Amino acid sequence: MLVIPTLIAxxxxxxxxxxxxxxxxxxxxxxxxxxxxTIEVPGLRCTPNSETMANQAWDCGATLVQVVSTEGLxxxxxxxxxxxxxxxxxxxxxxxxxxxxxxxxxALYDAPADAIVLSRxxxxxxxxxDYIVVxxxxxxxxxxxxxxxxxxxxxxPVKAETGxxxx
Numbered sequence: 001m002l003v004i005p006t007l008i009a010x011x012x013x014x015x016x017x018x019x020x021x022x023x024x025x026x027x028x029x030x031x032x033x034x035x036x037x038t039i040e041v042p043g044l045r046c047t048p049n050s051e052t053m054a055n056q057a058w059d060c061g062a063t064l065v066q067v068v069s070t071e072g073l074x075x076x077x078x079x080x081x082x083x084x085x086x087x088x089x090x091x092x093x094x095x096x097x098x099x100x101x102x103x104x105x106x107a108l109y110d111a112p113a114d115a116i117v118l119s120r121x122x123x124x125x126x127x128x129x130d131y132i133v134v135x136x137x138x139x140x141x142x143x144x145x146x147x148x149x150x151x152x153x154x155x156x157p158v159k160a161e162t163g164x165x166x167x
Contacts, residue, residue, distance in 0.1 A: 019045040020058075022147075024067050024120075024131050028056050037126040041150040044143055054089060054134070062138025065147075070130045081132060082108055082117045089134040090115035100157035107148065109158035116144045116158060120151045 022044040027036035046058035046065065054066035066089050070081055079099050086095040092113025099108045104121040115136045122129035135144050141162050148156045 019047050022046055022058055022060075022065065024056065024133070024150075026069060026126065026129060035125060037122060037124070037129065039120065039131065039150050041146050044146045046143075052089070060138075060143045063135060063140040063143050064137050065140075065143055066134045066136075068132050068134075070132060071128050073130055078106065078119055078121075078130060081130075082106060082119050085117050085132050085134050086110045086113050086115055090117075090136045097161075102153050102157060105148070105151045105153055107144075107156065107158045109161040111161070116140055116162070118144060118147055118151070 022041040024039040024041070025036060026038070044060065044065075046060035049057040049059045049064065051057075052064070052066050054068050056067040058065045068085065068089070070078075073081055082099060083095040083097075086092045086097075086108075090110065090113040092110055092115065095108060095110040095113070095117070097108045097110045099106050104123070106119040108117050109115070110117070113136070115134060118133040118135075120131045120133075121127070133147055135147075141156070141159060145156045145159070
């Protein structure tokens with residue numbers, strides 16, 4: 001009799017994890033639900049991950065995408081926050097990598113931690129708000145490119161640094 005549950009469990013296939021379109025959402029990052037700023041990332045469907053310290057996170061295959069929000073950062077402070085995100089979310093050291101700035105967005109690739117960090121300044125009522133996105137694991141370059149494009153930019157400036165050849 002005790003063998004029957006084991007046999008049933010061995011034959012039942014676990015359900016596929018639910019995926020959703022990745023949407024950076026200020027309400028999900030702790031800001032008022034009455035006012036929110038979202039950035040949809042077309043083409044990036046992933047499984048929500050609630051096991052990280054980040055405000056929002058998804059498993060995109062072998063890639064972990066973590067999103068944190070900050071307020072009141074300008075210039076140097078924003079760069080420091082990105083460097084610290086490598087330590088806090090990619091478990092590396094405080095990054096010394098080159099930071100690329102394109103208008104309202106920044107990108108860095110930290111080789112020792114093998115992580116890409118992207119940052120996007122707020123707009124409209126959210127000019128004092130920033131998203132910081134940390135990508136680690138697997139071929140994170142594809143997800144990083146889609147997020148960078150959702151930020152309103154074209155070519156991911158750190159792609160060459162990751163060693164990934166354009167397909």
